[in-house]
Amino acid sequence: MTDPRVEALADILVQHSTEVGPGDLVVIDGTANAQPLLMACYRRVLAAGGHPRLNVGFEEAQEVFLSEANDDQLEFLDPIAKFQADSIQVAIRIRASENTRALANVDPSRLAKTMIARRPVMDQIIENVRWVLCDYPTNALAQEAEMSLSEYADFLYGATNIDWSEMTARLASLKTRLEAGSDVRIVGPDTDLTLRTAGRIWEPADGKKNMPDGEIFTAPIEDSVNGRVRYEFPAIYQGRQVDGISLTFKDGLIVEATAERGDDFLNAILDTDPGARRLGEIGIGTNEGIQRHTKNILFDEKMGGTVHLAVGRAYEFTGGKNQSAVHWDMVKDLRTDAALYLDGELLQENGVFVE
Amino acid sequence: MTDPRVEALADILVQHSTEVGPGDLVVIDGTANAQPLLMACYRRVLAAGGHPRLNVGFEEAQEVFLSEANDDQLEFLDPIAKFQADSIQVAIRIRASENTRALANVDPSRLAKTMIARRPVMDQIIENVRWVLCDYPTNALAQEAEMSLSEYADFLYGATNIDWSEMTARLASLKTRLEAGSDVRIVGPDTDLTLRTAGRIWEPADGKKNMPDGEIFTAPIEDSVNGRVRYEFPAIYQGRQVDGISLTFKDGLIVEATAERGDDFLNAILDTDPGARRLGEIGIGTNEGIQRHTKNILFDEKMGGTVHLAVGRAYEFTGGKNQSAVHWDMVKDLRTDAALYLDGELLQENGVFVE
Numbered sequence: 001m002t003d004p005r006v007e008a009l010a011d012i013l014v015q016h017s018t019e020v021g022p023g024d025l026v027v028i029d030g031t032a033n034a035q036p037l038l039m040a041c042y043r044r045v046l047a048a049g050g051h052p053r054l055n056v057g058f059e060e061a062q063e064v065f066l067s068e069a070n071d072d073q074l075e076f077l078d079p080i081a082k083f084q085a086d087s088i089q090v091a092i093r094i095r096a097s098e099n100t101r102a103l104a105n106v107d108p109s110r111l112a113k114t115m116i117a118r119r120p121v122m123d124q125i126i127e128n129v130r131w132v133l134c135d136y137p138t139n140a141l142a143q144e145a146e147m148s149l150s151e152y153a154d155f156l157y158g159a160t161n162i163d164w165s166e167m168t169a170r171l172a173s174l175k176t177r178l179e180a181g182s183d184v185r186i187v188g189p190d191t192d193l194t195l196r197t198a199g200r201i202w203e204p205a206d207g208k209k210n211m212p213d214g215e216i217f218t219a220p221i222e223d224s225v226n227g228r229v230r231y232e233f234p235a236i237y238q239g240r241q242v243d244g245i246s247l248t249f250k251d252g253l254i255v256e257a258t259a260e261r262g263d264d265f266l267n268a269i270l271d272t273d274p275g276a277r278r279l280g281e282i283g284i285g286t287n288e289g290i291q292r293h294t295k296n297i298l299f300d301e302k303m304g305g306t307v308h309l310a311v312g313r314a315y316e317f318t319g320g321k322n323q324s325a326v327h328w329d330m331v332k333d334l335r336t337d338a339a340l341y342l343d344g345e346l347l348q349e350n351g352v353f354v355e
Numbered sequence: 356m357t358d359p360r361v362e363a364l365a366d367i368l369v370q371h372s373t374e375v376g377p378g379d380l381v382v383i384d385g386t387a388n389a390q391p392l393l394m395a396c397y398r399r400v401l402a403a404g405g406h407p408r409l410n411v412g413f414e415e416a417q418e419v420f421l422s423e424a425n426d427d428q429l430e431f432l433d434p435i436a437k438f439q440a441d442s443i444q445v446a447i448r449i450r451a452s453e454n455t456r457a458l459a460n461v462d463p464s465r466l467a468k469t470m471i472a473r474r475p476v477m478d479q480i481i482e483n484v485r486w487v488l489c490d491y492p493t494n495a496l497a498q499e500a501e502m503s504l505s506e507y508a509d510f511l512y513g514a515t516n517i518d519w520s521e522m523t524a525r526l527a528s529l530k531t532r533l534e535a536g537s538d539v540r541i542v543g544p545d546t547d548l549t550l551r552t553a554g555r556i557w558e559p560a561d562g563k564k565n566m567p568d569g570e571i572f573t574a575p576i577e578d579s580v581n582g583r584v585r586y587e588f589p590a591i592y593q594g595r596q597v598d599g600i601s602l603t604f605k606d607g608l609i610v611e612a613t614a615e616r617g618d619d620f621l622n623a624i625l626d627t628d629p630g631a632r633r634l635g636e637i638g639i640g641t642n643e644g645i646q647r648h649t650k651n652i653l654f655d656e657k658m659g660g661t662v663h664l665a666v667g668r669a670y671e672f673t674g675g676k677n678q679s680a681v682h683w684d685m686v687k688d689l690r691t692d693a694a695l696y697l698d699g700e701l702l703q704e705n706g707v708f709v710e
Contacts, residue, residue: 025433032387035413042416046423051431056411058390061397068401076406078380083438 002036005157009134009211010040014048016164017132017207018090022049025087029055030094034136037094050090059098066106066114074113077120085124096136100144104239134160134211135298145294159212159289159299171204171216171286174353178202178216181342184282186229186307188338190246193309195282196224200319205302214287214302219320223252225279229309233293233300235266235330241295242266245330247311252278254311270311275324280314282307284340284348285331297329305335305351357391360512364489364566365395369403371519372487372562373445377404380442384410385449389491392449405445414453421461421469429468432475440479451491455499459594489515489566490653500649507649514567514644514654526559526571526641529708533557533571536697539637541584541662543693545601548664550637551579555674560657569642569657574675578607580634584664588648588655590621590685596650597621600685602666607633609666625666630679636665639695639703640686652684660690660706 014020026045030038038054045052065073085091103111125131135141135156142152182198200218207213230246244260254277259266270276288304301308312327314320334340335351346354369375381400385393393409400407420428440446458466480486490496490511497507537553555573562568585601599615609632614621625632643659656663667682669675689695690706701709 023427025435032390032411032413035387039413039415039419043419043423046420046428049425049427051428051433053433053435054412054416056387056413057409058387058394058411060394061409064394064398065401068398070404072378072404073401073406078406078408079442080380080408080435080439083442084435087434087438 002040005161006036006040008161009157010037010044012160012164012207013041013092013132013134013211014044017211018092018130020045020048020050020090024050024089025053026050026090026092027053027055027084027088028092031059031096032056033098033138034094034096037136041092059102063102063106066103066110074110075117077117081121085121085129088129091125091129091131093131093133094136095133096138097140098138100140101239108238132209132211135296141296144296145292155292155294159287159302162289164207167214167286168206171206174216175202175204178342183343185341186332187341188334190230191228191332193225193227193229193249195220195279197221201317203318210298212287212290212299212302215283215285217281217283219314219318219322220279220282222278222322225249225252229332231330232333233331234295235328236295236297237269237328240265269326269328272326273324275322276312276326278311278322279309280312280320280322280324280327281310293331300331301329303331305333307332307334307340357395360516361391361395363516364512365392365399367515367519367562368396368447368487368489368566369399372566373447373485375400375403375405375445379405379444380408381405381445381447382408382410382439382443383447386414386451387411388453388493389449389451392491396447414457418457418461421458421465429465430472432472436476440476440484443484446480446484446486448486448488449491450488451493452495453493455495456594487564487566490651496651499651510647510649514642514657517644519562522569522641523561526561529571530557530559533697538698540696541687542696543689545585546583546687548580548582548584548604550575550634552576556672558673565653567642567645567654567657570638570640572636572638574669574673574677575634575637577633577677580604580607584687586685587688588686589650590683591650591652592624592683595620624681624683627681628679630677631667631681633666633677634664635667635669635675635677635679635682636684638663648686655686656684658686660688662687662689662695
C-alpha cells in the first residue's frame with residue numbers, strides 16, 4: 001500500500017498544477033527511486049484521459065555523463081528530447097536526489113556546455129508546456145535538512161499537501177494590495193532596507209510550476225534599493241554554502257558584502273558581471289506549512305514569514321530589467337523582531353500579515 | 356563494485372551485438388531493477404563515442420496501463436516513440452522481469468490493441484535499427500527456472516559471456532554444411548521426423564539480436580514434414596504451459612496433437628488458423644553454455660544438443676512461406692538416445708556434432 005500522502009500529492013500535480021485533460025501527451029520524468037510518486041502520477045494521467053509517458057533515469061547517469069563524455073557528447077542536442085519537448089502538452093518532473101553533493105567535483109565548464117546545448121529543450125518546455133517540478137522525500141534531502149527520512153517526509157507533505165485553491169485566492173488578494181503600493185521597507189535585527197516596486201508586476205506562485213509553492217515576487221526598480229540586510233539562514237549557490245551574509249546597498253548597487261563563512265566565494269559570485277551586484281527579485285514566502293530552513297531553495301524561498309532577495313537576473317515578465325548570469329536567492333527570516341512595510345504602513349509583523 | 360560479469364556482458368552488447376560507433380544515437384531501454392547492466396551499457400556507449408539515451412520504465416506500468424487505459428489510450432501511437440525509432444541507430448533492450456506472470460489476468464484483446472497500435476514502432480526498429488534483446492537475472496526468472504538468484508545469475512552469464520567470435524565462425528561453417536544438404540531427419544525416443552530444407556536459407560544467430568544466442572534456423576518446405584515428434588520439455592505459449600506434447604505430421608500437416616497436460620489449449624492454438632497446424636521453423640541450438648531448460652524461450656531454444664520446431668509463421672528471409680498469427684517454438688532434447696541426420700548422414704549424435 002502506497003503512502004496516502006503520495007496519492008494526494010499526485011492528485012495535486014495532475015489536477016491542480018498541470019490540469020491534465022483528455023488527449024494531453026504527458027511526460028512524467030524522474031529517477032527510479034521516486035517510483036511510488038511517478039506511478040501514482042502515471043495512474044492519474046491515465047484516469048484524466050491523458051497519454052502518460054514515463055521517462056525514468058538514474059541520478060548516477062548525470063555524474064557519469066559529466067565525468068566521461070567527450071566534447072561532442074557534452075555539446076550534443078538530442079533530437080528526440082527536442083521532438084519530445086515540441087510534442088508534449090504537459091511535463092511533470094519529480095526529483096528524488098540520492099546525494100545532493102553528487103556533482104560537487106564536476107568541472108563547472110563541462111556542466112555549462114551541456115546546459116547550453118540543451119537550452120532549446122528547456123526554453124520550449126518553459127515557454128510552451130504546462131510543467132511542474134516537485135521533490136520526493138529521500139534520505140539525501142533529509143540529511144541535508146538534518147532530519148530523519150520519516151521526519152522529512154512529514155515536512156515535505158506538510159508543505160505540498162495543502163489547500164491550493166485557498167492559496168490561489170490569498171495570493172490574488174495580496175497581489176492587488178502589493179500592486180497598489182510602491183515602496184517596500186524590510187526591518188529587522190541589523191536590517192533596514194528600502195526599495196521601490198511601483199509599476200512592477202507581482203507574480204503569484206500558487207503551485208502551477210513548483211511543488212511546494214507559495215510566494216509572490218517581483219523585481220525592484222533597479223536603482224531604488226538602499227540600506228542593509230543581514231541573513232540568518234545560510235545561502236546556497238552552485239552547491240556551496242555561505243553563512244552570515246550582510247549586504248549594504250546604495251542606489252541599487254551592493255557596496256559592501258561580507259559573510260561569516262564563505263566571504264571570498266560570495267564576492268566572487270557578485271563580481272561575475274555588473275548585474276550580479278544588483279537585486280533581481282524580491283519575493284514574499286506564503287507557505288505556512290514550511291517553518292524550517294532545509295537548504296533546499298524550492299522549499300526555503302516559500303517559507304511563511306520570510307522574504308527572499310535574489311542578486312542577479314530579474315524575470316522580465318515582472319517588468320524587471322536587471323541582466324546577469326547569476327540568480328541567487330537569499331532567504332531573510334522576518335518571524336522575530338521584524339516587520340515589512342508597504343508605503344509606510346505595516347504589511348507584516350513578525351512574519352504575520354496585518355489585515 | 357558491480358559484478359564483473361555485468362561489465363563483460365555490457366561489452367558484448369555494445370561491441371559485439373550492436374557495434375556502437377562514434378555519433379550513433381543509442382537507446383538503452385529497460386526497467387529500473389536492471390540498473391547495474393543499464394548503467395554499464397551507458398558507460399560503454401559513451402566510451403564508444405555514441406550518444407546514449409536511457410529509457411527506463413517500471414514493469415508495473417505495463418500492467419497498470421493494460422488494466423486501466425481506455426480504448427483511445429490503448430490504441431494511441433505515441434509520436435515520440437515513433438520519432439525515436441526513426442532517429443536511432445541502435446536499441447539495446449534489457450528485460451529484468453520482477454514477476455513473469457504479472458500479465459496473467461490481463462484481457463488478451465486489450466494487449467492485442469496496444470500491439471497493433473505500436474506496430475509501426477516495432478517494425479521500424481526490427482527493419483532499420485541495430486537492436487539486441489537481453490535478460491538480466493532476477494528472482495522472478497530464477498523462480499521460473501527453479502533456482503536461487505545466485506544460481507540463476509551463474510546460469511545466465513554462463514550463456515551470455517562466451518566467445519561470440521568463435522560462435523560466429525562455428526555457425527558460418529554449419530551454415531555451409533546445412534545448405535549443401537536437403538533432407539533432415541530427427542530420431543529419438545517416440546520420435547522419427549523427416550523434412551526437406553532444399554533451397555532454404557539457414558540463418559546463423561550469433562548474438563547480434565538476442566543475448567544469449569546460439570542457434571541456426573530455417574523454414575522447412577511446407578508439405579515436406581512427415582512422422583512424429585514427442586517433446587520432453589514443457590512448451591510455453593502466452594504464459595501458459597503444456598507438458599508432454601506429441602505431434603504427428605502427414606505431408607506437412609499436423610494430423611494428431613496430444614499433450615499430457617494442456618491438451619485443449621494446445622489444440623485450440625493449433626486451430627487458430629490453417630498455418631498454425633504446419634511448421635514454420637526448424638532451429639538447432641548451439642549454445643553449450645545452456646544445459647538446462649528454464650521455461651524462458653530466449654534461452655531454451657539456444658540450448659546445445661536440442662532442436663526446436665515452431666508451429667505457425669515462417670520467417671520470410673529463410674524462404675519460408677507458411678503464414679499464421681501463431682509462432683510457437685517447442686524445444687526437443689536430442690542429448691539422450693537421439694540423432695540428427697542430413698541427407699542420411701549423421702550430423703549430430705546424442706547432442707554432439709559429428710565432424
